[in-house]
Amino acid sequence: VLEKIMAFSHHFSKNVIITSANGVISKVRISRFLSPNESMTYEGRFEILSLNGSMFVTENEYQNNLSAGLKVVLKSLSNGHVFGGRVVDVLITASPIQKC
Numbered sequence: 001v002l003e004k005i006m007a008f009s010h011h012f013s014k015n016v017i018i019t020s021a022n023g024v025i026s027k028v029r030i031s032r033f034l035s036p037n038e039s040m041t042y043e044g045r046f047e048i049l050s051l052n053g054s055m056f057v058t059e060n061e062y063q064n065n066l067s068a069g070l071k072v073v074l075k076s077l078s079n080g081h082v083f084g085g086r087v088v089d090v091l092i093t094a095s096p097i098q099k100c
Helices: 002-012
Strands: 016-018 024-032 035-059 064-076 082-093
Touching (some): 035 082
Antiparallel strands (some): 024 035
16 A cells, blocks of 8 residues: 555655545554554454555655655454554555555
8 A cells, every 4th residue: 555655646746645545454564652663563354444644755856755654543354453553664455456
């Protein structure tokens, strides 16, 4: 998911704001809101309850940068556990991505 959003943002040299999403995630790495320096990876099937944030393209004569800040709240489809945090470089869907 992150790679698709970053490619879209970089291709058009535009900032992207995500206000909502739906679907099922198969793998995610997040840092919890209360422990931002620690991250955990979860694998399974998780329904997206909330996904929002932004990606900003910054360009100067020396480099192109892309900074991201996505927050997610997920519900486990196996046990109903709800959890969330800041996405840390891994967010993989369980089905193909559709662009809007």
